[in-house]
Amino acid sequence: MTFRTLLLGGLLLLSGCATAPLIQTETETNPQRLGLWQAHQGLLQQVEHWRAEGRAAILAQGTGGQVAFDWQREPGQQLLNIRTPLGQNAMQLTQNAQGVVLIDHEGTVYQGSDSEAMLREALGWSVPFDAMHAWLLGLPATQSDAYSLDELGRLKRMHSNGWRIDYQRYTLVNGIPLPSRMELTHADLTLRLVVDRWHL
Secondary structure, eight states, X not given: OOHHHHHHHHHHHHHTOOOOOOOOOXXXXXXXXXXXXXXXXXXXXXXXXEEEEEEEEEEETTEEEEEEEEEEEETTEEEEEEEOTTSOEEEEEEXXXXXXEXXXXXXXXXXXXXHHHHHHHHHSSOOOHHHHHHHHHTOOSSTTOEEEEOTXXXXXXXXXXXXXXXEEEEEEETTEEEEEEEEEEETTEEEEEEEEEEEO
16 A cells, blocks of 8 residues: 555545534643743744654554654745655655645645645645644644643643644753654544654
């Protein structure tokens, strides 16, 4: 089974799924944790250049698979590479001031101006790409996101855009705690992300 077949098979389950979005019920109220959270956000908001290398497991209705990812982001541009477990290129997305370029596993090049629209066209499913870079750092994507914090004032669980994000482990990188294991759930789809290496 090719990467594309596996990914589409798992992700397209959502497009016809009638399961209601997860309800946003969590709002942190502990004043001590909120104070630590404000300080933690200040550290994260200073991070403008980063690179995350890791793995993702895709689980959907008893089927699944794994991919490796390499995501680089800096002001004005970002590059996301996705590879199979054997190291074969599966997809590359580049976004900068000139627009968005997506290259699929067959080497076909797509150009446009909207990364989420291009991923939706390629996958047949809406990928919250613009929100995921915030989630990966351990930040809310919008002011309406509901969340709870751990005892150190870091995100523990968050509800955002119909997704639930559980932060299971953090790693200290240059004095900043960054997520190294997280689980994202939407209806019948689960994505388990492990960041093996952070570069700041």
